[in-house]
Amino acid sequence: MTAVMTTSPAPSGPSTTAPRQPTRPVRVGRITIGGGHAVAVQSMTATKTADVEATVRQVLDLERAGADVVRIAVDGPRDVAALPAIRARTAANLSVDLQENYRLAAEVAPHVDKIRYNPGHLHHHEKSRPVRDKVAFLAEVAERHDVALRIGVNCGSIDPEKAGRHGDDSVGEMIESALEHAQLLDDLGFTRYCVSLKDSDPGKVIDANRRFAAARPDVPLHLGVTEAGLPPEGIIKTRIAFEQLISGGIGDTLRVSLTLPNDRKGEEIAAGRQILDDIAQGRFRSVPANFAKRLNIISCPSCSRVENEAFVDLARKVREVTAYAKEHAITIAVMGCRVNGPGETDDADLGLWCAPTHVNLKLKAVSLGTFGYDAVLTRLKEELDRLIARRF
Numbered sequence: 001m002t003a004v005m006t007t008s009p010a011p012s013g014p015s016t017t018a019p020r021q022p023t024r025p026v027r028v029g030r031i032t033i034g035g036g037h038a039v040a041v042q043s044m045t046a047t048k049t050a051d052v053e054a055t056v057r058q059v060l061d062l063e064r065a066g067a068d069v070v071r072i073a074v075d076g077p078r079d080v081a082a083l084p085a086i087r088a089r090t091a092a093n094l095s096v097d098l099q100e101n102y103r104l105a106a107e108v109a110p111h112v113d114k115i116r117y118n119p120g121h122l123h124h125h126e127k128s129r130p131v132r133d134k135v136a137f138l139a140e141v142a143e144r145h146d147v148a149l150r151i152g153v154n155c156g157s158i159d160p161e162k163a164g165r166h167g168d169d170s171v172g173e174m175i176e177s178a179l180e181h182a183q184l185l186d187d188l189g190f191t192r193y194c195v196s197l198k199d200s201d202p203g204k205v206i207d208a209n210r211r212f213a214a215a216r217p218d219v220p221l222h223l224g225v226t227e228a229g230l231p232p233e234g235i236i237k238t239r240i241a242f243e244q245l246i247s248g249g250i251g252d253t254l255r256v257s258l259t260l261p262n263d264r265k266g267e268e269i270a271a272g273r274q275i276l277d278d279i280a281q282g283r284f285r286s287v288p289a290n291f292a293k294r295l296n297i298i299s300c301p302s303c304s305r306v307e308n309e310a311f312v313d314l315a316r317k318v319r320e321v322t323a324y325a326k327e328h329a330i331t332i333a334v335m336g337c338r339v340n341g342p343g344e345t346d347d348a349d350l351g352l353w354c355a356p357t358h359v360n361l362k363l364k365a366v367s368l369g370t371f372g373y374d375a376v377l378t379r380l381k382e383e384l385d386r387l388i389a390r391r392f
């Protein structure tokens, strides 16, 4: 995507934005999200969590860059074991990202300020245990250890019981899942939570957050465009969503998810603050009418789960070798790992997701095989040419 964004005539300053929606205050360590507080800016580490030195270094870098909250992925015992040492070396407000193993919450909660769980992943472990019980477990752990929760709904990992229930309205599935979990927590008397509804399409992020906010104006929202990709395109996509939402009074905390090497992760914070500052000053951007009708490369921001550090380079090379197709409305997704890669490439026309030594290539949901990190680029180009010949 190479759309050039032009600066529109500046609207008349902050008065162009609606008042912030009065959400509940949710304390996360030393800051408060919602309740009229300033929008908090977050980022996430991309180092291996079990590598304490590298993770602490990145947490401190992000804190220096101005992060209000730093999120860390925890997937197993080695990550859990690293947390006390990480906690001991930073005063940052720490959030933990749990994926499939929700039970790890009990082990990580003593060391962090917030836990993010994904409703779509609660079905993977202990399949016979009702989701309600699992949420009750998470709420009890959060209460006992004085931590906040985030219900983190993601387009690529929707609760399987909701999938397909809203026809083509994939946003409807996300909203139903978020509303259900908000109600579950409310019924348990646990209100110290926020919600996120993320998609790689800024239009869907706007739609999902507006509809959720209309239904639950009291619940603080964490905003983000997932797999926004490499800068500057990733920043532009994110800005499109944030301008519409924040200027409408929606959003209490945010992350700009960018595909960046580890030593540049602080740029996510700078991008978030710049967007907030521009919105506050009434500096909006116009969006060309054909913005979404061109080559669209989405790539995840990488995190500790990334299978190979060559991922960021791969994302860059995919952008380079496909640049010739920029006028074609084709989506290519590049994902860093097997946790979210297989699901989140399904909707793209061409998808690549990384394994330690090879890359899986897909045409929509169909696998085209596995290839070396360099060889996949040749095959990708062949498939792209075929797609263009078939469609255009």
Ligand code: SF4
Residues within 6 Å of the ligand: 300, 301, 302, 303, 304, 305, 306, 307, 335, 336, 337, 338, 339, 340, 341
């Ligand atoms: S796709 Fe995998 S590596 Fe990329 S951000 Fe998501 S979990 Fe992390």
